[in-house]
Amino acid sequence: MRVFLRLLRYAAYLGVAGILIGAAALGTAYWLIAPRLPSVDVLKDVRLQVPLRVESADGKLIAMFGETKRTPVRIEEVPLQLRNAFLAAEDADFYKHSGIDPSGILRAVWLTATTGRKQVAGGSTITQQVARMFFLSPEVSYTRKLSEIFLAFRIESALSKDDILALYLNKSFFGHRSYGIAAAAEFYYGKKLDQLTLAECAMLASIPKFPSTGNPLSRPERAKERRGYVLGRMLDDHYIDQAQYSAAMAEPDTAQAHEPPVEVDAPYFAELVRLEVMERLGNNALTDGYRVRTTLDATLQEAANNALRNGLLLYDQRHGFRGAEGHADLAVDATPAQWNQALAPYRPLAGLVPALVTASGKDSATLYLADGQSILLELPALQWARRYLDDDHRGPAPKAASDVLKAGDVVRVTRDDKGTWTLSQLPNAEAALVALRPDDGAVVSLIGGFSFARSKFNRATQSARQPGSGFKPFIYSAAFDRGFTPASVLNDAPVSFPDPSRPDGVWTPKNDDDTFQGPIRLRDALAKSVNLISVRLLDAISVRYAHEYMSRFGFSPAQIPQSLSMALGSAAVAPLAMARGYAVFANGGYLIDPYIVSEITDRDGKVVYHADPAVVCHSCTDHPPLPPASATPGPLGIGIANATDAADATHSAGRTIDARNAYLVSSLLRDVIRRGTGAAAMSLKRNDLAGKTGTTNDHRDAWFTGFNSTIVASCWVGFDDFSTLGRGEFGAKAALPIWIDFMRTALKDVPEQPFDMPPGIARVRIDPANGLLAGADDPNAILEVMKTEDAERLATQPPPGQDSTRQHEAYDVF
Structure with missing residues (x-):
């Protein structure tokens, strides 16, 4: 008996000694490791990676950018049944322990000692897993395990149990780029958390253990087996009863990939938004949970997609299989x-x-x-x-x-x-269409090609194509600024100009049909898109003047050639730049800056950016002037006027041409649609449309840009390699039908908006043969509009016949 007591005493001594040695070892380990442990206070304000969300003006999803899919949720938003599934699967005593599970740790130590394996099941509580997720590497070592334990104690002392569980549920990886329980529920089942069944809760709770090899898409049988294990644990822990367990076990799994439901097909536009947001907010913009509200109109974008794709398919069918x-x-x-x-x-x-x-x-x-x-x-x-x-x-x-x-x-x-x-068949030709509001530059639709998946090149903003006759309105505007009027008569006759760059040293421009009409008024010349009239007009006002004048429409000097070919549209522009230029005519003479982002909010709903565009203000008396445009591209790849800052300062767009000039050009462009090359647009049965076709040499480019007072749209069709579209593929045939289809939707239920005549415009009777004022008894007289001072000047000119030499010279020069 004495021997037994003696042995018992020795065992007690050894036990106490073991405890003291273990405590000393643990204390030493803590003394060595603790100084290197990070502060857990950062967990009180964790900023989990959340993708950038891009939305249309009415809140429809356009795109999400970011490597991870995550939607953080508060613990109150996680149904109790789902929480219980994770507790049963990972840590049934989570709400009871102080950060670690001693029995689990001892079990893991025993298994390590007896099996020789470094990685064994068990031993990590949810708190320990949170410590590992946020602070530690995946390294397998005793030092890392001790660090994990010490951090778990610190986390438990700093955060509530609910906060720790919320961090775990939002941080866990569920496979297929899905992080967090909300993203996993959306991806695998297309459901919100409160819509999940018991079986689906168990399946989601089973994934974090083997996210890549045990999810229901990669290994469905293994995942279903793991789901059964979780349901069994829930039954053992009394979270569910036998009937619930049996029903959930019998439920088939319906997991499949559910990508975020993109509601607006606008990938070219979305990419522009991504680049702008990153420019404003830095690279972290893709992971910090920002939400971007854009200017895009979902209905108009769908109309643009349909119109452009149908137009290209029709073009393709015209040319065969x-x-x-x-x-x-x-x-x-x-x-x-x-x-x-x-x-x-x-x-x-x-x-x-x-x-x-x-x-x-x-x-x-x-x-x-x-x-x-x-x-x-x-x-x-x-x-x-x-x-x-x-x-x-x-x-x-x-x-x-x-x-x-x-x-x-x-x-x-x-x-x-x-x-x-x-x-x-997939068309080889490409097209682009962009539409904006002329009063402030908001881009309401944009499509940069037939398919973003096939080509990422955005032809709406990045292309540099010749606009052909679509550029003529800008030449006419410059001419009206130099004393010409819509009634001015110019001679459509052969003409040659010296050109050292050509083999024969002569440039001889031609009309599209190689015919000549003789003397013709500017109004008719633009309606019929007579090339030689534009060339003579440019020659009369001088290339230098016109080149400088083009900056008033937002074009940079580098885009415009300093030669007479400017009159035939040899500039290098994108559809967005053309839409911006035509907006000057649509809004009465103001240069606006196109923009695509209306507002950016952070993950907490706080506004971090709000667009404040310069807006056309017709009632304002003082508008900031606009100097020549800068050659520096703006955020959308076009030259932005240097005076934009001044315009923003007053929130009023700067006037760039006289309101009367804008009205006169718009008046001519309305005739292009009423009786000229754009006559097909009359199928829309509206009287408030204006626009111009454009076609380049060998039919390499086909354009139509048009507007009313509420919207401007520019459409281009062509080949990326500058191949010809084919004989007869003018702007009126290849591009105008696309514009018409788009505008049919854009202007649906929109009342006609007449172009108001500004003060200083006179309506006069002219002789259509010579463009001079007609007598009161002239039966052939027609009405024309022009600036008041131009009408007064014409009134002082002698009647036809009294100065025939002067009239002949006018025809010859012009």
Whole structure:
């Protein structure tokens, strides 16, 4: 007995000694490690990475930028059932312990000692995991484990249990770039947290242990097994009863990828916004949870997308079918699995769906789609698909479906307005369309190409294309500033100018149709887009004057050639720059700066930026003047006038041309639509539209830019490699239909807005033959508008015939 007591006493001594040694070792470890531990106070105001959210003017999602998908939530927003699932899976005693689970640690130590493995299950509480997530590396070592334990104690003393759990739920990685429970619920199930079922809660709680290899998309069977484990733990811990457990175990898992629901298709616009936000807020703008409200109108953007894509497809069909996009050699008895394999390299683009021809005969062809359905295209639906030969020629109409489609061909199909599938093809030509408000420059729609997935190059802002005749209104404006009037008569006749750059040393401009009309009034000349009149007009006012004058429309000097070719639109501009220039006519003479961001708020809803654009103010008496435009590109890639700061200071846009000048040019541009090259726009049945077509040499560029007092839109069509669009593809044929389709939506239910005549404009009767004032009894007289001083000057000129020499010289010079 004495021996037993003696042994017991020795055991007690050893136990106490062990405890003292362990405490000393732990104290020494703390003394060594604690000074190097970070402060946990930063967890009181954690700024988790949240993607940049870009929205339209009415709050619809355009895009989200950032490597991580995360939507932080407060613990009160997490349903109790979901919280319990995580507690059962990770730390059932979370609300009871002080940061660590001694039994779990001892179990982990025992397993490490007996198995020799460095990584064993158990041992880390939720608090310890939070410490590891925010402060420690994934290194496996005793030092890191001790640091984790010490940090857990500090976290428990600094934060409440609910705060710690909220950090864990918002920081955890759930696979597929999803961080945080809210993002995971949205990605895997497309649901908000309060919409999750018990089985879905258990599945989400099972993912953080193996986020990449145990999520329901990567390893569904393993994930379902893990879900069962979590449900079993919830049952054991009395979070659920047997009936709930059985029902959840029987529930099939419906997880699938749910990307954020983009509501507005505007990737070119979104990329511009991303660049501007990063310029304003730095690189962290993509992860700091900012929300950007833009100027984009969702309805108008959809209209722009539809109009541009339909216009390009119609252009493409006019020039014939270029053949299959690809071909697969398939056996006659090929299976749907083999069909899917043949379609795998192809993805839908801009509504054009890839399809595999599985059979083709005389009257029809059968095509297979990646979603498993087969469609039938009959011969009448293929009549447009005459073989493309070159830009100006097509082959004969197909007499059988097999003339167009062969078994194994991969082609594109799309649905028409009636839901019927039709043959299509990816167009080689490109287009761009941009629309803005002329009163403040807000960009309401912008599309920079047929498909952002195919080409990231933004033709609406980054291109430098010749506008052709679309540039003539600016020349006419300069001429009106030098004493010309809409009634001025110029001679449409052959003319030559010395040009050392040409082999023969002479430049001989021509009209599009190689004909001449003789003396013609400026109003008619612009309506008919007579080239030689613009050249003579520019020669009369001087290239130097016109070159300087162009800055009034926001063009930088580098964009404009200092030669007579300026009159024919040889400048290098983008559609956005053209829309900005035409806005000067639309708003009565003011230069506005296009902008795309209205407001930026941080993750807490605080406004960190609010746009304050210079706005046209017709009632203001003092407008800041605008000096010549700077060559420095603005945020949208165009030259911004140096006086923008002055304009912003008064919140009033600067006047850049006389209101009367703007009215006269607009008056001529209304005639372009009423009876000129833009007459097709009269299909909109409005009398408040003005605009101008543009076509360059060899039909390389087709333009139409037009407006009323509420919106300006510019459309360009062409090839990126400057190839010809083909004979007859003028601006009126290739670009104007796109503009019309867009404006049909943009102006729907918008009352007509007449262009108000400003003071100082006279309405006079003129002789259409010579542009001079007509007598009161002249039966051929027509009404014309011009500046009052110009009308008074004409009134002092002698009647026709009394100074025929002067009149002849006028025709000859001009």
